[in-house]
Amino acid sequence: MRNLLVADDDANIRELLRYVMTREGFGIYEAQDGLKAIELMKQTPIDLAIVDVMMPRMDGLELCDYIRQNYDIPIIMLTARDQLQDKEKGYLQGTDDYLTKPFEPEELVFRVKALFRRYNRTSSDLIRINRMTIDRRNIEISDGQTVFILPMKEFELLAQLAQYPGRLFSRDELIELVWGADYEGDDRTVDVHIKRLRERFADYTDDFTIRTVRGIGYKIEVGRQ
Template sequence: MNKILVVDDDEKIVNLVSIHLSRANYRMIKANNGIDALEKIEQEFPDLAIVDVMMPKMDGYELTKQLRTYDIPVLLLTAKGELEDKEKGFLAGSDDYVVKPFEPKELLFRVQAILRRYDKSVDTLINIGPMTINQQNYDVTVGDKTLFLPLKEFELLSVLASRTDHVFEREFLIERVWGIDYEGDDQTLNVHIKRIREKLRPITDEIKIVTVRGVGYKLEVAQ
């Protein structure tokens, strides 16, 4: 189930968008300003963000720039329809632009279109030090050696490698890899981390998965 972050200081708009997208089987994350949104994504990573342009504390253009550093696609939502405002939004990194008032069906179509484009981009490579992760064919190579990983280990390593030196909380990793409905304990995560470490250790000492006690894990690359 795709997760959509909705950011707007107008609670009515947030609720309207959430109602229609929830009916389309999207899971909603709500935020009422840019600062709140950035805090939310540290706890729960969205597949797409719908961002209002005119907000206090941080406007939608600046928030879009911040979200794009996390590779989160952005749909801007605004009352402005002038060409220069659209241009400013796209220059900030937005993927699309919807002008208020909008038809819920149009918003849904645009969300679906962005997610389709985002899904197609999953075939990009992640290059971390001597390691290359191919998310299209699930290959992991370190130098001239190939690392054979089961799917869950591959997904876990890919998440950690997506942001080196970033501490991922245990709950976030479990939800991201096993899903929000996972009912097992976090020992499963420990076991998968241990297996990945055991496979990395004989072939490289440049890449390490570090335990951050009481929080989670991060991937480090030796300089």
């Protein structure tokens, strides 16, 4: 199931999109402002964001800029104003598509599905964290000079965390994503693999750090270059 973020301060819009999108088989996560949306994205894997321009505390343009800096997902911007300058600002912030209120819910569904098709065709197998490049196709990691060849589970675990920097994953989530839903071993195997990754990349803490959230799981924090 693909998860959609709906960030809009209008509860009626959120309710409408929840009904329409869950009927289409999507998971829906809602936020009434940009700050709540960021908090939610750090906790839950989001595959596409639907963002209203006018929101309290943090508006849609600021949220779009944050998403573009931290996640590689499609963004659809919603606005009640049909003005060229608003669309220009949205596209400059990295918006993939734009829809003016009021809109037909079915049109938004079409646009969401079209963006997923487009991203599926053009998405890169490369994940970059400062100097580090994770190449999922060739199953290798490089800093531009040294190439690291890791055991498959270590590689998949690091790639999963690196794809969503700042997002917290529980041990159970990582087990299902990396080892598979039918895995019957000890969930502490995640801890063992994390320890090995930390040892391998002990000299690269300026690029990224794997943080432990006690009693929950792990996340990657990206260093500033």
